[in-house]
Amino acid sequence: MKHFDDETFTTKNTGFDDVKDRVSDMASKVKDKADQVADTMSEKMDQQRASAADNLKRFASAIHDNAESAPGGPKAVNLTHKVADGMESTASYLRDHDFSQMGKDIMDVCRRHPTQSLVAALAVGFLLGRSRR
Numbered sequence: 001m002k003h004f005d006d007e008t009f010t011t012k013n014t015g016f017d018d019v020k021d022r023v024s025d026m027a028s029k030v031k032d033k034a035d036q037v038a039d040t041m042s043e044k045m046d047q048q049r050a051s052a053a054d055n056l057k058r059f060a061s062a063i064h065d066n067a068e069s070a071p072g073g074p075k076a077v078n079l080t081h082k083v084a085d086g087m088e089s090t091a092s093y094l095r096d097h098d099f100s101q102m103g104k105d106i107m108d109v110c111r112r113h114p115t116q117s118l119v120a121a122l123a124v125g126f127l128l129g130r131s132r133r
Contacts, residue, residue, distance in 0.1 A: 060087035
């Protein structure tokens with residue numbers, strides 16, 4: 001049977017501690033890099049959300065401006081204004097809510113209206129599938 005002195009255990013523990021420290025440092029660096037990437041992605045998504053809201057608002061304004069010339073009489077004009085109002089409302093929602101809040105709102109709607117949500121999800125999936133062909 002082989003006997004080990006305290007110095008042997010200390011040397012082995014020191015080596016283990018060095019490896020443990022290196023792994024911990026690498027994990028910390030990876031976490032920092034992941035946080036940086038997440039922050040960059042979040043900023044870009046917020047910029048795109050704001051850009052989409054601005055474009056939607058601009059498009060709604062153009063629809064309002066041209067609503068009076070829509071063919072079909074007063075009913076068509078009123079419908080055109082309502083569509084533009086809905087687009088403005090959507091633009092305001094996009095501007096005022098971040099993606100986390102939007103996700104919570106979507107979940108609330110799905111809980112309140114599960115059947116309609118399932119039908120809508122199927123329809124969107126079908127349309128996406130058809131558009132990829």
